Amino acid sequence: MIVVLILVLVVVGSIVFHLLSPWWWTPIASNWSYIDNTIVITFWITGFVFAAVISFMAYCVWRFRHRPGSTAAYQPENKRLEWWLAGGTALGVSAMLTPGLFVWSQFVTVPANASKVEVVGQQWQWSFRLPGADGRLGRAETRNVTSDNPLGVDRNDPASLDDVVISGGELHLPIGKPVEVLLRSIDVLHDFYVPEFRAKMDMIPGTVTYYWFTPTRTGTFEVLCAELCGVGHPQMRGTVVIDDDDAYRTWLQQQPTFSQSLASIENLPSK
Numbered sequence: 001m002i003v004v005l006i007l008v009l010v011v012v013g014s015i016v017f018h019l020l021s022p023w024w025w026t027p028i029a030s031n032w033s034y035i036d037n038t039i040v041i042t043f044w045i046t047g048f049v050f051a052a053v054i055s056f057m058a059y060c061v062w063r064f065r066h067r068p069g070s071t072a073a074y075q076p077e078n079k080r081l082e083w084w085l086a087g088g089t090a091l092g093v094s095a096m097l098t099p100g101l102f103v104w105s106q107f108v109t110v111p112a113n114a115s116k117v118e119v120v121g122q123q124w125q126w127s128f129r130l131p132g133a134d135g136r137l138g139r140a141e142t143r144n145v146t147s148d149n150p151l152g153v154d155r156n157d158p159a160s161l162d163d164v165v166i167s168g169g170e171l172h173l174p175i176g177k178p179v180e181v182l183l184r185s186i187d188v189l190h191d192f193y194v195p196e197f198r199a200k201m202d203m204i205p206g207t208v209t210y211y212w213f214t215p216t217r218t219g220t221f222e223v224l225c226a227e228l229c230g231v232g233h234p235q236m237r238g239t240v241v242i243d244d245d246d247a248y249r250t251w252l253q254q255q256p257t258f259s260q261s262l263a264s265i266e267n268l269p270s271k
């Protein structure tokens with residue numbers, strides 16, 4: 001009887017813990033409520049299956065407990081039951097996977113009016129690059145990386161010169177405007193993750209991955225690296241600030257362009 005009680009407590013305790021848990025999601029700050037919806041669907045399905053399986057176990061332990069004189073029946077096959085189980089499992093798995101396919105296609109279909117921002121991961125800091133007045137990011141290559149040019153921006157590409165490079169600092173973005181995030185790594189795998197944006201993606205050396213989102217709330221948000229990238233991985237934090245339009249413009253005007261930073265480095269007396 002004690003086993004039955006423990007099994008029932010496991011079910012009830014898990015549901016109560018889920019409902020009362022203090023470790024729920026951070027309040028959302030982007031358009032990706034669809035991603036939350038898919039996770040909620042998964043919680044419902046896995047939660048229902050978990051509760052059903054454990055409750056069935058509890059029932060069997062109680063119903064088929066040992067009684068003197070009763071013997072076990074042996075039933076090696078039951079076609080009907082197997083069809084039900086296989087069909088039910090297929091249905092549950094499809095219900096969990098299908099919404100994800102729709103959300104994924106939205107996640108990587110960038111709206112035409114999205115502005116661009118480049119995020120560069122390296123052991124163990126975040127850097128950012130904005131396209132500047134021409135709206136275009138200049139070419140960048142890991143082989144161009146030097147201490148003066150930490151993102152490897154191509155100096156010979158005219159589109160690079162007005163780019164705004166933020167090396168190891170804060171990224172600001174305006175509220176309510178869709179932004180395409182272009183992800184690059186100059187050493188190992190990283191993953192750009194801001195929990196409030198509900199969006200993340202791996203950054204792979206040698207290629208550019210991307211997604212988009214629209215910030216829906218002003219505030220300061222912490223960037224985490226969501227891909228184990230070496231001993232400094234837990235310290236690989238950054239900051240994204242979502243501003244209203246005025247504050248964003250003020251901030252942007254204070255940022256030096258790539259050509260201005262190059263000029264100030266070349267004018268240093270030590271060079």
Ligand SMILES: [Cu+2]
Nearest residue numbers: 190225229236
């Ligand atoms: Cu990392």
